[in-house]
Amino acid sequence: MNVRRPHISTAALAAVTALGLGTLTACSSDSAAAGNTEKFDVVASFYPMAFLAERIGGEHVSVTSLTEPGQEPHDLEISAKQTAQLEESDAALYLKGLQPTVDEAIGQSPVKTKIDAATLTSLEEHGTEAGGHEEEHAEEEHAEEEHGHEHEHEGGKDPHIWLDPVKYAEVAEGVGKAFEKADPDHAADYEKNTAALVGELNDLDEKFRAGLADRKNSVFLTTHAAFGYLAERYGLTEEAISGLDPESEPSGARVKELQEMAKADGVTTVFYETLVSDKTAKTLAGDTGLKTDVLDPVEGITDASRGDDYFQVMEANLKALRTALGTK
16 A cells, blocks of 8 residues: 655654654554555554554554564564664554664654554553552551662553553554544444454453452462553552563562562462563572462463463463462
8 A cells, every 4th residue: 555665864754753744653463564565554563563453454454563473572673674664654553662662763754654552541650569459558668668668669651551451442442543544445444343352352351350350369479560450450469570671680679578478468379471581480489389370461472372362362361360369
């Protein structure tokens, strides 16, 4: 659908960017070049955005993902080839704040339609602790800080909104409207596909509500603070070994704190993820006599994933949480 654009100099690109062309973005899971096809060409930053683009766009879109399957999204560095793909595409879909190099590349790109998923729902600040447990101990933490103990939180806006089916549905609705505006010839199909996807996400939300309703425990322990929105949605508490960056190393004080918390709260399992080393999880579990299991942040689908797409992996996550929390 797109017409190949001539090479734009740095100065010209800066001028175009200054004019503020475009306010939307798009997604994909195929890492092949998406530009210059007969379809609506969309570049997505990583899998959750690509999944939305493919499900909403259907047969009318050609989707490219900037993040390869199995690649840790936080570590992505944009190549010259990928920059060229952006220039040749009709739309880009991304989540600002998750991948700084993507934010920069899309910000400087002349792509007409830019969709920032972070603007389509509300983002919150989460640290290494999120959910009901954090609220319960707020006064205790405040007292500790007054006595010189700094509770170890890694602040900032948490980008992991796709792990909450309700927030992900809000993003899907925004992406659908953006596609309708950018490609009006197929607006009716985009609207229909969006409604179907939102319906599936609502069903997933109900499965989590019902599946986690009757449980012995509400605290779960992860290596990566990716599940704060999910915890808040379903009345749980996530305690993370590290912060929002999955590669960050915990301090000795944090490890000791988690060991004490696990014993006090009856935690049974340390969760790790498929795209990051499980060494830290297994070390902590071994020191405390806990089990380990996978809780997948669904940042990419690989052969190691417990499912072929977002919905299958999320249902596997629900099953793992039910086991860890002692549901009936």
